[in-house]
Amino acid sequence: MTGTDPDTLLPDLDRLRARVRADQRVTSAPMVAFGALILGYAVLGGLYAGQLPAGGRHLTLLVYWPLATVIGFVVLWRSERRRAEKEGVGAGRRTYGSATRRYLIALVLIVVLFIPVLFVGVFAPMIWPAGVLAAIASWRHDRPLGIWAAVIGVTGGAESVYVIANGGLSAGWWWLQPAVYTALGLALVIGGLVINRREQRTT
């Protein structure tokens, strides 16, 4: 804080807000959490579920994102509580505790009223985590996270459209989906870790 002149004071206050948000790991924490969940999906969908009969595979992929999202939110909730205990900085007005509760209510409504929404996790699986990250970005006013969500959604969506338009992948291309999902998951985790280092330097 350099002075009381509005011309310098307002940018100073913006920098202070940015520092608190860096301490809260606003951008990096959801990137690493959902990047890891995308990697989990790549392993499950590409390796494990591929060995199951079609019904079992679809059921596994159908429940993966609804349940993985709960795990992601709970992990983020616990990490923000641990950060508050260890570093003394609160999570802000919009906590992952309330996000988890809201998501669970939305999930019950989806299961009861809009069950076809769950098939997004089977036919366009990257749209689900991209949608969740976009919702977090909008909820916490975080532009970089919104950009990452758009990249995941557009890339994963394009891959799904290509697969659906071609009536599935031919035998020689079975590896394409797991490769794309692994690349997206790794990009999110590595990008999150890089941003995390930058956030630590800001503090």
Added chain:
Amino acid sequence: MTGPDPGAHPALDLDDAVHQKTRLALLTVLDEADRADFPYLKRTLALTDGNLGRHLDVLAQQGLVHITKGYEGRRPRTWVAITPEGRQALAAEMNVLAALLRRFHDNGSGPSA
């Protein structure tokens, strides 16, 4: 009590309790974090114990922050949380500062672009 004259200079709307730069910084940190402990505020704003305590007392007396003293295990820990009145006061202050800045630039006395 009458409200401020609509033609009056926006600087007259500044609230002394909030406008002081350390208190403004404290409210800004707390607006973003919702709550923070005493060492975090001290570290982030590079303040001494006494200085931080005095400013927090002023804000608490105005009802802009709420201070909770307790223990975690055997270690004393003080948490400071912003109140709804504190958020309102900060938003009002930011509006006045933005109005002042606009006026400053409109009068052509600001730094050239």
